[in-house]
Amino acid sequence: MHNNVMQINFTKMHGLGNDFVVIDAINQPIDLNPxxxxxxANRRLGIGCDQILLVESSPREGIEFRYRIFNADxxxxxxxxxxxxxxxxxxxxxxxxxxxxxxxxxxxxxxxLSMTTDGNVRVDMGxxxxxxxxxxxxxxxxACEYQLQVDDQHISIGAVSMGNPHAVIRVExxxxxxxxxxxARIEQHSRFPQRVNVGFMQLIDREHINLRVWERGVGETxxxxxxxxxxxxxxxxxxxxxxRVVVNLQEGQLVIEWHGDNQSVLMTGPATSVFEGxxxx
Numbered sequence: 294m295h296n297n298v299m300q301i302n303f304t305k306m307h308g309l310g311n312d313f314v315v316i317d318a319i320n321q322p323i324d325l326n327p328x329x330x331x332x333x334a335n336r337r338l339g340i341g342c343d344q345i346l347l348v349e350s351s352p353r354e355g356i357e358f359r360y361r362i363f364n365a366d367x368x369x370x371x372x373x374x375x376x377x378x379x380x381x382x383x384x385x386x387x388x389x390x391x392x393x394x395x396x397x398x399x400x401x402x403x404x405x406l407s408m409t410t411d412g413n414v415r416v417d418m419g420x421x422x423x424x425x426x427x428x429x430x431x432x433x434x435x436a437c438e439y440q441l442q443v444d445d446q447h448i449s450i451g452a453v454s455m456g457n458p459h460a461v462i463r464v465e466x467x468x469x470x471x472x473x474x475x476x477a478r479i480e481q482h483s484r485f486p487q488r489v490n491v492g493f494m495q496l497i498d499r500e501h502i503n504l505r506v507w508e509r510g511v512g513e514t515x516x517x518x519x520x521x522x523x524x525x526x527x528x529x530x531x532x533x534x535x536x537r538v539v540v541n542l543q544e545g546q547l548v549i550e551w552h553g554d555n556q557s558v559l560m561t562g563p564a565t566s567v568f569e570g571x572x573x574x
Contacts, residue, residue: 308376313345314345319389334364381414420555422454450479504524
């Protein structure tokens, strides 16, 4: 453990209720261990958040920032779409970048961020990964739908990685969907060796869906950007959705666009700053 006390400046932000502590690790030295990340994320003892986002500079040519994400349990994860929107808003609000398109490296690849005229943030989330071994998901061959055995029931799922693995299930009625019981079972399913996020999707029409997401290591969250992307990709592959879909989450909407094959998924939505502060650790 570190004995010296660190004074850390942070900004509390959220993307549709998915909340973050965002820390500028360019202009202040940041060296935190998992216990300290857990403390920051603790809603009773610390600041409270779903994830902590670190803004670092990138040593790579043509890339402005490195974006690192730590879950409330202290573990580092590869990608977070709602966080990416907050990341863009943060670096622009803080004057760290004035680029039209901000290139950022994450654990799972390069993402491009840009502000829309109405103050929303558009994120190029990259190409969805559909090859089972890369998701990772155990299946004999790639398909747009798989049968998953959970206890004594067979469930149809789509499997997509957006830099993190997602299982997508269609339900008739979202309010009564077994998000917690079934989400927890599928998250830990043996065919997903790195566990999985689970999206429960209700179709309204070809341009609109309602979505709830059970996030691995977190539980049900108010909004999951990669989950919205994965649900739309899976819905398009299964023939249910058109290329531009409004996704209704509990606290608002995301617009997801995907034109198939090797195209990037584009996600547009809000990012809100709540307050600034300092914490001693």
